[in-house]
Amino acid sequence: MKKIATYATILAMCGGALYSVIAAENVAEQPVQVEATKEPVVCFESRKGASEITQQEIKPGWPNVKCSPTTGAALWYGDPFEGTVPMGKMPLLENIPDGHALVKPRTEKLALMPLCSTACHNGVGPQFTPPTLPKDKRPTPIPTMEAMVPDLKNLQHGRDRIWCMDCHHTTKRNMLVDNFGDPVSFDQPQLLCGKCHGDKLRDWRDGIHGKRIGEFTTGGKKRWFTCTECHNPHNVQDGLRNKGFVQLQPEPPPQLAKGMKDAKHELVHPVPH
């Protein structure tokens, strides 16, 4: 017994020495490599293209997020509140202590937003005579918009029963619109979606639909995912799939059990059909 232990110790020590040599070499090389190859790791959250996080170390040995090497999805949050701002006033959520309801603002993700209020046809102002406001809310093709946002070519929301102005404010194009015709910020899409999807809004408010991360306790500090972080408002059907959430690449499957070459057995039904 003792002999084995001694051998093991010697072996381990040799290994350790070897390792430290390698480590020393690495250290020598590192500065050059870091400059040359260190590309920032970016991962996406729920809906691909809707929101991303750049991985960085926020404490020694503690990243803000861990990204999946397989799919590029966010797999672990070291800091659930990064990049968030207060949600703003929400009906029936007034009891949450200040600064405890947070969201990631959508506005900065929308490339066309700077244009929407200025260069865009707001329909008012001296350059618009006669005013180009849409006469009604009925669907009409808008080629200029289709070129900029391809999803609009075939608006997959509401099955032809809703159109742009049901969601976008008529004269304030950098705003959405609620049931009273009042403008709603793009950062608070729940106030828009909720006017037609009241049941979902209610569940969302109670934390049942959608997602909240951070502290689970009632009144605890949470980041709330907004509707548009998961749903693309211009396409909630995804064609024939007819689903409100787009498909994703899955993370790798579990390890095969001992002696198993593949998992084909799973596809065989024990009862013949």
Added chain:
Amino acid sequence: MIHSKLSAAVSAKENTSERQLQPVSADPAQAVLKTTRRDFLKTGGMLSLSSLMGTAALMTQSDDAHAAVEWAEHFQKNYRLMTDQEKAESRARLEKRYSSEYGKQVTVDTTDAQPGVLMGYALNIRKCIGCRRCVHACVAENNQSRGTKRAGEKIEWIQVLRMERGKFDAGKMNQGYPEGLGIQVGGNAYTPAGQILEGQYHYNPEKVPEDDANYMPIACMQCEKPPCVKVCPVRTTYREPDGVVVIDYNWCIGCRMCMGACPYWARRLNVTNPVLPKEEMNPVTHYLGNRPRMRGVVEKCHWCLQRSRHGRYPACVEVCPVGARKFGNLLDPESEVSLILARKNVFRLKADLNTFPKFFYFYD
């Protein structure tokens, strides 16, 4: 003799607990039957005791600090019986060892269950898309072994089961037993829908969800009446007052009784030495939670005690892209799980076994 002692102790305990209406494990130090464990060691444990002595003798011969720490670990009490002083010592010991082993400052939390908290979980079975992000978030958080070379080296606590949607088909109306006469003894016009035992765990399509499948994640259900706790011969797995079933890894003898008893396939044994690369190791740990395990001990989901005891959502809840996973305090009527129980259609897996999981499936 042992029998009479045991039953006397049990009935004594039942008397008091009946009056106080407290779960047996609410006050673990008192609930544990000290005589029982001693008896166990006396009768069945002589052999293992002597072998332990042997190990100790071997360890003391070397003056390696690491070995000394391990030696102390071998002789520490079951966590439930430790005094605060002993817990602090054990914690300091572990923090020192892990920190040097993983090359970073590792903390081992010993926070107790918080009063007024009973943790609960709910999973929206309709929303789950089978992406397995929860599985991998769990591994990133909980320091499981993640080797790939040998079987059993990669441990995951959550399993995601793919189930075929199945369908009934007029063309198969005549199939069945005996062949061609199916209709007489029960038609067989279906391909199976939602059959658990034919589930697929290793699916790997380009995209999920697939049109012809739905998915069902399974992990520890944190039962109110956990069969694993009932069978553990060393009483190292037990229910904490906040409802989570935990394991004191140091006392686990690797007998796998709990694995056999669990109807939810939730427990994993470290058959190999765990493979946990330094840079991937999560340095924020809990004694009963995600601290690094050793070979030969059983582990399982504990709802991220190291997080949840401090009010933070478990890791799987936070990464679910569709928001299917919900977690909260069952004693708080405002919590998301309480609201789900109040409002949605919920079911417990294998409810017929009377394990009373605190993990609920629901749909909207």
